[in-house]
Amino acid sequence: MTSYDDAEQIIFPAGAATQTSAAEAAKGEWDAVIVGGGMAGSIVAEQLSQAGYKVLILEAGPGKDLDLAEYESYLSRFYGAVVKDNQSPYPFNPNARMPRSTDTMPVHPDTPRDDFYLVQEDKYCTDTTFTRVLGGTSMHWEGKALRMLPEDFDLQTKYGQGLNWPLSYDDLEPYYRQAEAELGVAAEVEDQTYLGMHFPKGYVFPMHRMPPSYLDQTVARGVDGMRVNLADDDYTLQVRSFPQARNGVPNAAYDGGKGFVPVGAVSTSQAEEGERCQGNTNCVPICPVQAKYHAGKTLAKALRKGNVKIVTQAVASKVEINDLDRRVTGITIKNYHSLDSDSYETYTVKGTVYILCAHAIENARIMLASDMQRMSRSKLIGCNLMDHAYLLSWGLLPKPAGTMRGTTCTSGITDLRGGRFRVTQAGFGVDIHNDGWGWATGSPYTDLVELVDKRGLRGPELRRTLGDQISRQLLLAFMIDLLPDRSNTVTVDDRYKDAIGNLKPVVSLKIPPYTMRGAAFARKLATDIFEKLGAEDKTHYDEKSYSAVEYDGQWYNILGGNHLAGTHIMGTDPTNSVVDHTQQSWDHDNLYLVGPGSLPSIGTSNISLTMAALAFRSSIHIARYLRAAKAPVTVGS
Amino acid sequence: MTQGPTADEKLREFVKFSAAVTGFSEFDLWGTGQAEAYYETVVNQVGPDAIQNAISSDPSVVPADPVVQSIIKLWYVGVWYGPELAGRVDVAAWTAPGRSGAKPAVSDDSQPEESWNRQAVPGQHQAGESGAYAEDGRKALFVVSSEAYTEGLLWRAIGAHPSGAKAPGYGSWVNPPAFENYQKEQV
Ligand SMILES: Cc1cc2nc3c(=O)[nH]c(=O)nc-3n(C[C@H](O)[C@H](O)[C@H](O)COP(=O)(O)OP(=O)(O)OC[C@H]3O[C@@H](n4cnc5c(N)ncnc54)[C@H](O)[C@@H]3O)c2cc1C
Ligand code: SF4
Numbered sequence: 001m002t003s004y005d006d007a008e009q010i011i012f013p014a015g016a017a018t019q020t021s022a023a024e025a026a027k028g029e030w031d032a033v034i035v036g037g038g039m040a041g042s043i044v045a046e047q048l049s050q051a052g053y054k055v056l057i058l059e060a061g062p063g064k065d066l067d068l069a070e071y072e073s074y075l076s077r078f079y080g081a082v083v084k085d086n087q088s089p090y091p092f093n094p095n096a097r098m099p100r101s102t103d104t105m106p107v108h109p110d111t112p113r114d115d116f117y118l119v120q121e122d123k124y125c126t127d128t129t130f131t132r133v134l135g136g137t138s139m140h141w142e143g144k145a146l147r148m149l150p151e152d153f154d155l156q157t158k159y160g161q162g163l164n165w166p167l168s169y170d171d172l173e174p175y176y177r178q179a180e181a182e183l184g185v186a187a188e189v190e191d192q193t194y195l196g197m198h199f200p201k202g203y204v205f206p207m208h209r210m211p212p213s214y215l216d217q218t219v220a221r222g223v224d225g226m227r228v229n230l231a232d233d234d235y236t237l238q239v240r241s242f243p244q245a246r247n248g249v250p251n252a253a254y255d256g257g258k259g260f261v262p263v264g265a266v267s268t269s270q271a272e273e274g275e276r277c278q279g280n281t282n283c284v285p286i287c288p289v290q291a292k293y294h295a296g297k298t299l300a301k302a303l304r305k306g307n308v309k310i311v312t313q314a315v316a317s318k319v320e321i322n323d324l325d326r327r328v329t330g331i332t333i334k335n336y337h338s339l340d341s342d343s344y345e346t347y348t349v350k351g352t353v354y355i356l357c358a359h360a361i362e363n364a365r366i367m368l369a370s371d372m373q374r375m376s377r378s379k380l381i382g383c384n385l386m387d388h389a390y391l392l393s394w395g396l397l398p399k400p401a402g403t404m405r406g407t408t409c410t411s412g413i414t415d416l417r418g419g420r421f422r423v424t425q426a427g428f429g430v431d432i433h434n435d436g437w438g439w440a441t442g443s444p445y446t447d448l449v450e451l452v453d454k455r456g457l458r459g460p461e462l463r464r465t466l467g468d469q470i471s472r473q474l475l476l477a478f479m480i481d482l483l484p485d486r487s488n489t490v491t492v493d494d495r496y497k498d499a500i501g502n503l504k505p506v507v508s509l510k511i512p513p514y515t516m517r518g519a520a521f522a523r524k525l526a527t528d529i530f531e532k533l534g535a536e537d538k539t540h541y542d543e544k545s546y547s548a549v550e551y552d553g554q555w556y557n558i559l560g561g562n563h564l565a566g567t568h569i570m571g572t573d574p575t576n577s578v579v580d581h582t583q584q585s586w587d588h589d590n591l592y593l594v595g596p597g598s599l600p601s602i603g604t605s606n607i608s609l610t611m612a613a614l615a616f617r618s619s620i621h622i623a624r625y626l627r628a629a630k631a632p633v634t635v636g637s
Numbered sequence: 638m639t640q641g642p643t644a645d646e647k648l649r650e651f652v653k654f655s656a657a658v659t660g661f662s663e664f665d666l667w668g669t670g671q672a673e674a675y676y677e678t679v680v681n682q683v684g685p686d687a688i689q690n691a692i693s694s695d696p697s698v699v700p701a702d703p704v705v706q707s708i709i710k711l712w713y714v715g716v717w718y719g720p721e722l723a724g725r726v727d728v729a730a731w732t733a734p735g736r737s738g739a740k741p742a743v744s745d746d747s748q749p750e751e752s753w754n755r756q757a758v759p760g761q762h763q764a765g766e767s768g769a770y771a772e773d774g775r776k777a778l779f780v781v782s783s784e785a786y787t788e789g790l791l792w793r794a795i796g797a798h799p800s801g802a803k804a805p806g807y808g809s810w811v812n813p814p815a816f817e818n819y820q821k822e823q824v
Contacts, residue, residue: 076783404792444795452706452713454724
């Protein structure tokens with residue numbers, strides 16, 4: 001194993017996540033109360049801590065310490081779990097549940113309460129997920145860290161689709177760099193300078209790009225130089241490396257030649273972990289060696305100064321509001337005792353400013369459960385739910401290509417992320433999956449059952465056939481843009497509650513024709529690529545599945561992208577949006593909603609880097625707000 | 638009466654048979670450290686007679702005894718798929734790492750991960766404790782232990798490594814895959 005000599009060891013103070021009880025927290029007066037200890041919450045906490053403010057983080061999930069022991073309990077739970085879906089490392093928690101792909105199905109009020117978390121009553125259901133443990137969904141994310149394209153920020157002006165942002169690429173650019181440093185992004189500027197994306201002169205990413213897999217190289221031999229005509233424009237395709245938030249080789253030229261120190265594993269004691277990416281192909285659901293960034297790395301930094309405290313097992317249940325001035329007066333939490341019992345105590349915690357960082361669906365759910373829509377001038381809380389629509393295509397290459405090695409995905413095709421065709425159809429990015437057909441078919445386990453049980457293979461023949469078949473698998477995942485639409489919603493419904501009486505989120509997401517035009521085009525492109533590569537197309541879609549969508553007489557399966565956004569959209573005034581460009585609520589002066597819910601569009605980039613950049617930017621505004629709020633006032637009367 | 642085979646002899650016989658049906662050498666199988674656990678799993682699940690029948694069955698006969706199929710899959714991925722689940726591709730998909738998708742219809746007693754999840758206390762959790770030897774014995778579907786997962790032969794057969802363990806090292810994925818020479822290893 002190559003271990004860094006130079007990785008920064010991150011010590012998570014022992015007991016930091018448990019030493020503050022909810023009762024104590026409720027007695028204190030905090031500068032900032034943050035709901036959610038995921039990526040957004042950790043960044044804001046760390047930034048406010050630097051600025052010297054007293055911060056309390058309320059975290060719904062369990063999480064004693066961010067310690068290797070706990071981390072390893074996630075790992076062994078994953079190894080030992082029969083069902084290895086992407087939530088399998090995390091304990092079942094009836095008091096702060098998370099959606100699981102295995103629970104995806106249309107539900108009705110009589111469906112047993114424990115069978116599901118996300119309430120979906122429609123025929124089409126998304127299997128999208130998020131995670132509720134300390135560290136949030138970043139424990140579990142894949143770690144692709146793409147910037148949005150400059151044209152994504154004014155889609156409406158350019159193509160008459162979607163919404164414009166109140167910010168431009170250039171406004172966000174410095175914060176992108178800050179986020180790339182925090183997340184430790186591995187990429188090369190020359191690979192990422194396309195479709196208008198630009199970087200200041202001399203900028204390099206913190207680490208060099210992840211080496212493209214042998215599979216990428218195989219695909220590139222067929223794809224590079226392929227020409228596509230779309231809406232009267234010609235596009236030349238190329239396999240391109242994806243920026244990734246995982247530890248690679250630091251770039252010595254970073255920061256004007258100062259270099260970059262990668263962040264190692266988080267532990268309560270010194271540990272030999274968190275080195276370079278080892279190629280476990282297990283980034284989702286959990287990186288065994290913490291090469292992949294997770295929010296615990298930022299959280300541990302936030303705890304260094306001692307002015308940040310965490311209360312875990314504290315589910316934010318209600319935002320308390322003074323009806324007269326509409327200011328938030330507190331957050332009411334249900335502090336449950338354990339994962340095995342539904343007993344809890346209720347507390348209200350108070351601060352000068354409140355920041356909801358519970359992720360897109362939960363932020364909306366908490367506000368709607370607090371009846372805040374009635375005070376919203378835009379009435380857009382929970383509307384405009386977005387997520388990337390994933391369409392999979394899979395084929396068998398003519399020769400072994402080394403599938404099942406490397407990170408989940410090292411490269412893809414990005415040339416159709418932007419362009420004039422977006423007037424009529426959605427743009428998309430293409431991922432070349434190093435982990436084979438797993439996502440689509442359940443390979444390699446399904447191959448095993450096919451070969452052993454159905455074809456009766458055994459002995460050396462079984463071994464050889466398995467090796468040959470799986471190493472030739474190619475899965476292309478098309479990540480397709482989905483525009484904001486008022487009617488795609490998160491709501492709440494009194495008939496659906498969880499074990500401790502919190503309302504569950506009700507989600508209704510429809511895949512619109514604009515996205516499906518992109519999907520149909522993607523499907524055609526996949527067959528062209530397979531043909532070029534001499535690959536046998538094995539794709540089939542199941543029209544009976546909850547993920548089936550019909551378009552133009554064809555059935556497709558559209559899978560959840562796990563990139564939830566839009567539920568408290570950012571805009572230019574209180575009637576067209578929930579937050580302003582600083583993510584401050586238009587309707588409640590001392591409330592900020594920080595996270596992907598603020599994104600007015602998601603384009604074709606995985607959302608978290610953009611969300612992190614916005615979190616850094618908002619932290620400055622929140623600190624400014626606190627400075628003003630806490631300044632000694634001289635008032636008469 | 639002559640004395641029957643000792644426990645040790647039975648285990649050796651099981652491993653020898655397993656080598657023939659998996660295509661890996663006895664040496665490889667012992668090397669996984671799972672032989673005892675697997676043997677016990679099979680005995681507990683189908684009983685000593687069924688295992689004896691399987692072992693003495695002609696390995697070239699197709700379709701094989703479903704118990705033989707269960708044994709092969711056990712070595713390959715560390716999962717016990719009971720004979721009643723033979724051919725259930727939907728169940729296999731459900732158990733594959735990283736797969737998303739709805740639950741297939743399998744009987745309720747085949748969901749040990751439920752109790753697994755509930756008993757889990759971070760830091761105290763012992764992988765494998767709810768495995769093969771649980772309560773009333775028979776279960777159609779379970780992972781024998783977390784080691785069983787990482788020791789699965791499947792990963793070696795495909796020139797890879799278990800998803801999530803035994804990582805091959807930074808940048809190893811750049812080169813063409815290398816398959817171990819399985820011809821030579823045949824005994
Ligand atoms: C399988 C998967 C793969 C992904 N891959 C990528 C990728 O490659 N690239 C990318 O950019 N993005 C990816 N994502 C998305 C990414 O994980 C999220 O965008 C990101 O984690 C959002 O950060 P957040 O801080 O807003 O929310 P989270 O990380 O989800 O954190 C929210 C926190 O709030 C807590 N919380 C929730 N409800 C409450 C409550 N009521 N009270 C108190 N606390 C609460 C949660 O427990 C959690 O700790 C992926 C997601 C998944 C599921
Ligand atoms: S490939 Fe492996 S080591 Fe690298 S980030 Fe993913 S899980 Fe971690």
